Amino acid sequence: MVHRIHLIAQWFFLRLEALFNFAFGERLNPLYYLGAISWFLMWIVVGSGLYLYAFFRTSVGDAYASVEYLTRGQPYVGGVLRSLHRYASDGVVLTMLLHMARHWSFDRYRGFHWFSWFTGVALLWLVYTAGINGYMLPWDRMAQFVTIATAEWLDWLPVFGGTLIRNFIFPEAVSDRLFSLLSFIHIGVPLVVLAVLWVHTQRVPHARTHPPLAVGATLLAALVALSLAKPALSQGEAELARAVTTLRFDWFFLPLYALLYRWSPGDVWLLAGGATLLLLLAPWLPPPRREGPREGFHMLVRPDNRILPLREGETILDAGLRAGVPLPFDCRSGGCGKCKARLAYGRVDYGSYQHAMLTEAERAAGKLLLCCATPRSDLEIEYEPQELPGRIPAQVWNATVERLERLAPDVMRVILRLEAGRRIAFYAGQYLNVLLEDGERRSFSFATAPQESERIELHIRRIPGGRYTTRVFERMQPGDAVRFEGPLGSFILREDSEKPIIFVAGATGFAPVKSMLEHAFARGLRRRMILYWGVRKLRDLYLAELPRQWAREHANFSFVPVLSEPEQGWGGRTGLVHEAILADFPDLSGHQVYACGSAGMVEAAYPALQAHGLRPDECFSDAFRLAPRIRGERTELARLGGGP
Amino acid sequence: MSALRVLLQLALYLPLVALIGWFSSHPEFRVLPEGEALLRVSIVHATQRLRPCRERSPEELAKLAPNMRAALDCPRERAPLALELELDGAVALRREVPPAGLRRDGAAALYHRMTVPAGAHRVVARLRERAGPGFDFEREVALELAPGASLVIDFNAAQGGFLFKG
Numbered sequence: 001m002v003h004r005i006h007l008i009a010q011w012f013f014l015r016l017e018a019l020f021n022f023a024f025g026e027r028l029n030p031l032y033y034l035g036a037i038s039w040f041l042m043w044i045v046v047g048s049g050l051y052l053y054a055f056f057r058t059s060v061g062d063a064y065a066s067v068e069y070l071t072r073g074q075p076y077v078g079g080v081l082r083s084l085h086r087y088a089s090d091g092v093v094l095t096m097l098l099h100m101a102r103h104w105s106f107d108r109y110r111g112f113h114w115f116s117w118f119t120g121v122a123l124l125w126l127v128y129t130a131g132i133n134g135y136m137l138p139w140d141r142m143a144q145f146v147t148i149a150t151a152e153w154l155d156w157l158p159v160f161g162g163t164l165i166r167n168f169i170f171p172e173a174v175s176d177r178l179f180s181l182l183s184f185i186h187i188g189v190p191l192v193v194l195a196v197l198w199v200h201t202q203r204v205p206h207a208r209t210h211p212p213l214a215v216g217a218t219l220l221a222a223l224v225a226l227s228l229a230k231p232a233l234s235q236g237e238a239e240l241a242r243a244v245t246t247l248r249f250d251w252f253f254l255p256l257y258a259l260l261y262r263w264s265p266g267d268v269w270l271l272a273g274g275a276t277l278l279l280l281l282a283p284w285l286p287p288p289r290r291e292g293p294r295e296g297f298h299m300l301v302r303p304d305n306r307i308l309p310l311r312e313g314e315t316i317l318d319a320g321l322r323a324g325v326p327l328p329f330d331c332r333s334g335g336c337g338k339c340k341a342r343l344a345y346g347r348v349d350y351g352s353y354q355h356a357m358l359t360e361a362e363r364a365a366g367k368l369l370l371c372c373a374t375p376r377s378d379l380e381i382e383y384e385p386q387e388l389p390g391r392i393p394a395q396v397w398n399a400t401v402e403r404l405e406r407l408a409p410d411v412m413r414v415i416l417r418l419e420a421g422r423r424i425a426f427y428a429g430q431y432l433n434v435l436l437e438d439g440e441r442r443s444f445s446f447a448t449a450p451q452e453s454e455r456i457e458l459h460i461r462r463i464p465g466g467r468y469t470t471r472v473f474e475r476m477q478p479g480d481a482v483r484f485e486g487p488l489g490s491f492i493l494r495e496d497s498e499k500p501i502i503f504v505a506g507a508t509g510f511a512p513v514k515s516m517l518e519h520a521f522a523r524g525l526r527r528r529m530i531l532y533w534g535v536r537k538l539r540d541l542y543l544a545e546l547p548r549q550w551a552r553e554h555a556n557f558s559f560v561p562v563l564s565e566p567e568q569g570w571g572g573r574t575g576l577v578h579e580a581i582l583a584d585f586p587d588l589s590g591h592q593v594y595a596c597g598s599a600g601m602v603e604a605a606y607p608a609l610q611a612h613g614l615r616p617d618e619c620f621s622d623a624f625r626l627a628p629r630i631r632g633e634r635t636e637l638a639r640l641g642g643g644p
Numbered sequence: 645m646s647a648l649r650v651l652l653q654l655a656l657y658l659p660l661v662a663l664i665g666w667f668s669s670h671p672e673f674r675v676l677p678e679g680e681a682l683l684r685v686s687i688v689h690a691t692q693r694l695r696p697c698r699e700r701s702p703e704e705l706a707k708l709a710p711n712m713r714a715a716l717d718c719p720r721e722r723a724p725l726a727l728e729l730e731l732d733g734a735v736a737l738r739r740e741v742p743p744a745g746l747r748r749d750g751a752a753a754l755y756h757r758m759t760v761p762a763g764a765h766r767v768v769a770r771l772r773e774r775a776g777p778g779f780d781f782e783r784e785v786a787l788e789l790a791p792g793a794s795l796v797i798d799f800n801a802a803q804g805g806f807l808f809k810g
Contacts, residue, residue: 023652090668145675155755161744162755166686169796170809222661230665241810243682243794249673252664258673 003287009105010352017335018354026336026357030219033211034099039197040216041095044088044223046190048081053187056137058179063139064237071233083227089131090252091223096120096127102333104282106352111313112203114283119200121279126196130189131253136182142247144238149257156265171240205321206329298616299379301325302344306490307606307616310375316341316348317370320381323617326490327383332371334358339370339383346379394488396435397424401480402455404472408542411508412472413447416456416482423453424486428493428519429512429594432456432486434468442468445596446487447511449518459511459542491596491620493519499592499618500528502585504577504605506597507535510543513596517550517557526556530584534562534577534601538570560584578605582612589613595621680759681789687799690751691723691743691773725752726772728779729797732765762791769797769806781805 013031020029030037055078057066070078100120103109109117135146151165167173201207210216235248249258260268278285297310301320310319317339320327330338334353343366350363351372358369370383399416407413418424428450433441447457463469493516505513510533520529531547547559562573562580573580578601585591588609595602602621610616676682697718705713722743729737737756744750765787770779781799783806789795795810 020656023649023656086668087664090664094664152755152757162686162741162753163688165755166688169684169686170798218657222657223664226661226665232668241794243676243792245674245676245678245792247673247675248669249671250669251667251671254673261675 002285006105006107009101013102013105014352014354017333021335021354026354027330028212028214029331029335030211030215031098031102032331032333032335033208033215034095034102035201036208036211037215037219038092038095038099039209040211040219041088041091042190042193042197044220045085045092046194048085048088049186049190051081052078052085053183056183058183059176060139060174060179063137063179064234067138067140067234071231075231079231080224080227083230083232084223085134086232086250087223087226089134090250091219092127093131093252096124100124107313110283112311113313116200116203117283118280119196121276123193123196123200124279125276126189126193128253130186130193132257133182133185133189135250135253137179137186138234139179139238140234141236141238141244142234144240145244145247146254146257148244149260153257153260153265153268156269169240174240205318208332297346297375297378299346299375299381301327302380302382306621307619309616310379313374315351315371316368316373316375316379316381320370324494327370329371334369334372337369340367341370341381341383342366343368343373344380344382347376348373348379349376394485396483396485397422397432399456399482399484401476401478401482403478404476407459408539410462411540411542412460412462414458414460414472414476416458416484418454418456421454424456425453426450426487428516429491429596430487430489431491431512432458432484433488435483435485436468441485443488445512446515449515449522451519451522457511459508461508491594492516493594494592494620495523495525497592497618498527499590500530502581502588502591502593503529503531504581504593504595504597504601505531505533506577506601507540509595509597509601511596513594514543514546516594517547521550521554521557529557530560531557532560532562532577532581534564534580534597536563536565538563538567576604577601578608581605582608585612587613589615592618593620595619676759676792679762679791681762681791681793681795683758683760683789683795683797685727685729685737685754685756685769685797687725687727687755687771687797688751688753689725689771689773689799689801691725692775693719694721694723694775695719720747720749722749722752723773723775725754726779727754728768728770729756730768730770731760760789762789762793764788767797767808771799771806773801783808 017029017031020031024030026032052067052070055066055070057063067082070082072079103113103117103120132146132150136143136150148165148168151168154160155162155164167178197209201209211219251258256268256272259271263271296312299308299310299316299319300306301308306323306325308319308323308325310316314322317327317329317332321329327341328338330336332339334351334357337354337357340358340362348368350358350368351374353369353372358367370381398419400419401414402417403413403415405413405415426446429445431443431445433443435441444458444460447459448455460469460472462473491512503513503517513531513533517529517531520527533541533544533547535541541561544561547557550557551559560573560580562575562577563570564574564576566572566574577597581588591614593605593609593614595605606619606621610619697716699715700708700713700717704717705715724740724742726740727737728735736758739754739756741752741754742748743752766784767787768782768784771781772779774780781801785808787795787808787810789810793810795808798807798809799805800807
């Protein structure tokens with residue numbers, strides 16, 4: 001039954017949104033920004049309220065007169081702002097209710113969404129409290145009605161039992177202090193609203209808290225026009241000795257107050273309390289969700305090559321954004337198509353969306369909308385990156401070779417200097433693509449910290465028969481020109497954690513690790529950091545003295561070289577690098593791992609490390625050939641890539 | 645942007661703004677039916693104690709701790725407050741409310757709201773503040789209530805009992 005209502009409501013919303021799409025375009029459709037518009041209107045309410053408060057007099061004798069002065073004495077400022085205050089408040093109620101209805105209709109209120117839903121219900125009460133309280137301040141007939149009705153409603157509760165009303169039915173009982181109290185509440189409650197709004201949006205990664213400029217500007221203009229055309233007016237000064245008979249009523253804020261005098265206060269409490277309870281419990285009420293495994297699903301995201309956990313009921317977009325993957329998105333409502341991506345493996349619930357944004361043919365070709373699709377199994381997703389971490393744009397650079405230095409028989413250090421003294425901004429761990437004459441590319445990691453942006457250091461390993469690396473080793477000279485594009489990649493040092501870091505480097509995988517470590521030392525990071533550098537023979541540790549020096553200089557750093565084919569006399573660690581890590585750290589649940597090296601090394605290390613507690617979202621790798629290889633592995637994670 | 649789209653945007657925005665503008669003040673709400681007046685009873689009154697104070701015997705006093713040896717034993721519980729309101733010869737309200745507090749030793753509070761047709765009325769208010777039958781206070785007034793008038797019936801024993809404010 002509920003599911004059927006969901007479907008009907010979805011149909012209604014999608015048709016309405018399609019109509020708005022036609023008029024406004026997908027990117028400026030106000031229906032896609034209902035939550036953000038509520039925020040925006042709230043700011044209008046706060047801003048206009050501050051001005052009104054500057055002129056408001058908190059006394060019985062002056063409250064009405066001061067609001068009248070605002071309305072009639074300065075109609076184009078105070079009057080408009082008073083009206084704007086009223087209409088924006090009504091707008092908050094309208095957009096909040098629509099926002100809530102949409103999330104309910106699209107089943108985005110259960111599972112981990114319960115927290116946002118719960119705080120949303122609290123916000124509803126707070127906004128109503130603030131709005132109703134606001135109607136008490138002008139001390140007109142409406143204020144008289146709202147104040148007395150509120151007291152009569154609260155007096156039904158045994159805790160008051162008929163005592164509260166005595167503060168408002170006798171003219172002599174209403175004093176200036178009442179207005180100080182009302183003003184205090186009218187400032188305090190909206191502050192609480194803003195605080196809870198902030199909490200409310202924390203659960204949603206990259207939640208929009210402001211609509212696009214064009215939408216905001218149009219809304220503001222529309223409300224100003226309404227304020228000029230139909231100013232909000234007081235309804236005669238309050239007279240407690242006379243009953244209120246007829247009122248121009250605000251049906252956004254006061255429908256329950258109308259019921260108060262058609263039903264009894266107890267009935268209205270039953271309705272309000274029952275509705276609130278129903279809303280609060282809604283995330284756990286039937287129909288039951290289709291349950292996934294208790295530990296949730298996992299998702300391999302390409303081209304980042306990150307394996308992320310997916311929570312129950314979470315869209316792929318939210319899961320990715322929560323983990324910091326720069327997935328493209330805009331409307332988050334299946335209306336703009338910006339978050340279209342490819343499902344390489346797994347089953348999803350495609351959700352409800354505008355069909356023009358994802359045609360049947362596209363769906364058949366494996367496309368999905370990240371903002372609507374939820375997982376039904378482990379997934380592999382491929383998306384087209386729109387921007388790089390930190391919004392550093394990749395561009396083509398011209399440089400010259402400044403110096404060449406052979407660090408080992410098959411490793412060359414190449415120092416590049418950018419033309420015209422330019423500097424490149426990048427993140428520690430990123431890489432560049434050298435552009436060859438025929439358009440081919442060769443990828444190499446930055447080996448220096450971003451602070452050293454004038455010169456670029458690359459560690460290039462000779463690949464037998466490799467066209468470019470052979471040129472580097474045999475023909476490249478200082479002064480040679482090099483064109484490259486960069487910075488690229490999302491394998492970067494994450495500084496938003498205090499967990500100890502284990503760096504795993506294989507051969508020239510030491511280059512990005514060197515960049516990260518030098519950056520960490522320069523930044524003064526106090527996290528514990530251990531470098532495991534795995535190579536075959538001792539001569540492959542081409543810069544072994546450098547990490548040893550770091551270990552001497554930094555108490556929070558240690559270095560463990562691991563040789564897989566040690567020579568006679570080697571007294572250090574031997575074997576595979578991940579085996580050495582596991583011997584030292586049987587429990588990796590409290591660590592982050594940054595792995596960079598051959599695909600074989602990373603493929604062997606990943607499942608083993610995760611079997612020892614390493615969280616998938618704490619595991620970062622630059623092994624861009626991971627995904628195809630992972631498919632054949634017989635581990636839980638390996639099946640992510642598409643295995644049986 | 646085509647003219648059609650601009651028109652369509654206006655066609656969608658105008659009803660939205662009109663919706664906010666209209667329902668922020670319309671339709672009007674009639675709080676009090678036409679030709680009626682408002683009559684409210686609001687009383688907060690500490691009634692008599694249920695049992696009078698009595699003097700403790702020397703034996704009783706001896707059983708008490710030295711610091712608790714008060715000569716008088718005064719039970720705190722008060723009697724319920726009973727109110728009867730007669731309007732033009734008919735009982736319009738009859739209610740008994742208990743005193744506040746866990747030990748029923750606080751003041752009893754009563755609030756009742758009713759509407760009455762405007763015009764001349766004879767109102768009799770009676771209040772009992774002790775256990776037992778009958779009433780301790782009574783006041784009868786003849787009133788002329790205009791449409792939309794508000795009458796509050798209060799009670800203050802120090803001021804002689806019922807107060808009709810309107």
